Structure formats: structure tokens, C-alpha cells
Amino acid sequence: MKLAVIVGSLRNESYNRALAGVLVNRLPSGVTAEMLELADIPFMNEDLESNVPASVRRVANQVAQADGVMILSPEYNRGIPAVTKNIVDWLSRGSTGHPLKGKPVAIGGISSGPIRTMVMQSQLRPVLAHTEAIVMTSPVLALTEGQDNMSASGELSDATAEHIKRYLAAVVQHVQRYEVVT
Ligand SMILES: Cc1cc2nc3c(=O)[nH]c(=O)nc-3n(C[C@H](O)[C@H](O)[C@H](O)COP(=O)(O)O)c2cc1C
Numbered sequence: 695m696k697l698a699v700i701v702g703s704l705r706n707e708s709y710n711r712a713l714a715g716v717l718v719n720r721l722p723s724g725v726t727a728e729m730l731e732l733a734d735i736p737f738m739n740e741d742l743e744s745n746v747p748a749s750v751r752r753v754a755n756q757v758a759q760a761d762g763v764m765i766l767s768p769e770y771n772r773g774i775p776a777v778t779k780n781i782v783d784w785l786s787r788g789s790t791g792h793p794l795k796g797k798p799v800a801i802g803g804i805s806s807g808p809i810r811t812m813v814m815q816s817q818l819r820p821v822l823a824h825t826e827a828i829v830m831t832s833p834v835l836a837l838t839e840g841q842d843n844m845s846a847s848g849e850l851s852d853a854t855a856e857h858i859k860r861y862l863a864a865v866v867q868h869v870q871r872y873e874v875v876t
Contacts, residue, residue: 695869697727698760702767702778702803704733709804709839710766712848717764717802720858722866727764730756730781738780743789753781754790762798762869763827769805769814774821782818786825794825798872800865802835804844810836830868835861 699718701711711729718727734749736742746754757763767778785794801818803811815836822829835858837843843854850858 695725695761695866695873696759697721697725697865697869698757698763699727699729700732700763700765700767700778700781701729702732702765702775702781704777707846708768709806709844709846710768712846713802713804713837713844714764714766716844716848716850717766717858717862720862722862725866728756728760732777732781735777735781735784737776738783738787743787746789750784750790754785754793757785757797758791758793760797761873762800762865763794764865765799765801765818767801767803767811767814767818769803769807769809769811772809772813774814774817778814778818779821782821782825792825794822794827796872796874797827798830798869799827800830800835800861800868802837802861804837804839806839808838810838812836828868828872830864833857833861833864 699714701714703710730753805811
């Protein structure tokens with residue numbers, strides 16, 4: 695099984711990228727993951743769709759070839775950050791082959807605040823539903839940076855390590871249940 699991993703932050707020291715690294719390192723055997731590069735993705739602009747930029751085609755192909763997708767994203771101003779929304783918008787389009795359609799997806803996030811990205815996650819669900827992605831419902835992965843959950847460098851509390859183990863087992867099960875058999 696192959697997963698594509700989207701991180702909705704371009705920040706060098708991103709907690710969400712650190713979380714993605716933790717998840718990838720703890721995947722069960724037989725599951726591989728590819729981190730997608732979003733720094734060179736332009737803003738969605740329908741004018742670009744007649745000749746989709748190479749960076750967008752690259753990411754769309756990676757998603758198309760993956761059995762499932764994990765999206766780890768910060769929350770900005772109680773909402774979905776532009777980086778996250780922009781790539782979802784691109785991947786929702788016929789011009790990119792609409793690779794999110796029918797794709798099993800799991801979401802999660804970590805923030806510096808007490809809301810733990812839950813407002814972002816509750817907004818991202820209906821957006822992804824509109825793309826016809828199949829989003830895992832539970833368990834939720836919503837962390838805050840610090841000793842209770844995960845440090846900036848990716849050290850986990852015991853409870854968070856246990857939760858991540860359960861989360862990843864559920865992701866694998868979700869992808870197995872809904873992956874497209876080719
Ligand atoms: C523009 C902006 C708005 C933010 N709004 C929120 C917010 O609504 N909720 C929250 O928990 N954190 C908020 N934060 C703080 C982020 O959780 C924090 O910057 C986090 O480190 C971002 O994730 P990253 O480390 O993966 O880049 C905001 C940060 C920025 C830059």
C-alpha cells in the first residue's frame with residue numbers, strides 16, 4: 695500500500711511536517727509513503743488549466759498513483775490555510791484528472807493553540823466531501839505542540855504515541871476498505 699502525504703504548511707520548522715515524518719516512520723510494514731512538495735504549486739487559476747503547470751501535474755500524478763492520502767494541516771484564523779485549500783482545489787479539477795475522486799483520505803493536524811486544528815478539520819471535511827474523496831471519520835488526530843502531545847522536534851508523549859498507533863491502523867483499514875482495485 696502506498697500513501698501520498700500532503701502537508702499544508704510551507705514553514706521550514708513546521709510542526710505538521712514533523713508530525714507527517716512521525717507518521718511515516720511509524721507506518722505498519724508493507725505501507726510506504728511519499729511526501730508531496732507544495733512549495734512550487736501556483737494559486738488555482740482557471741486560466742492555467744488549459745496548460746496545467748508541471749508542478750501541479752507532478753502532485754496530481756503522485757495522488758493518482760497512491761492508494762490513499764493523508765493530509766496534515768495547521769489551522770489559520772479558525773480556518774483552512776491557503777496552502778491546504780489550494781492543493782485540494784487543484785486536485786478537485788478535471789484538468790488534473792480529479793485524483794481525489796473516490797480516494798480514501800485521512801486528515802489530521804497539530805497547532806500551537808488549544809483548539810488543536812479542530813475548527814480547520816471540521817471545515818476541511820465538507821470541502822473534501824465535495825471533491826468526492828472518502829474521508830476517514832475516526833479516530834481524530836488533533837494535537838497541540840508541547841509535552842502533552844508532540845514536541846516541535848517530533849518527540850511524543852506515551853499517550854500520543856499510543857493514539858498515533860491506533861490512528862495509523864485505522865488509516866490502513868480505511869484505505870484497504872475503499873482503495874480502487876486496478
Ligand atoms: C496566519 C496564522 C493564523 C493562525 N491561526 C491559528 C488558529 O486559528 N488556530 C490555531 O490553533 N493556531 C493558529 N495559528 C498558529 C499555528 O497553529 C502555528 O503557527 C503552527 O505552528 C502552524 O503550523 P506549522 O508549524 O505546521 O506551520 C495561526 C498561525 C498563523 C501564521
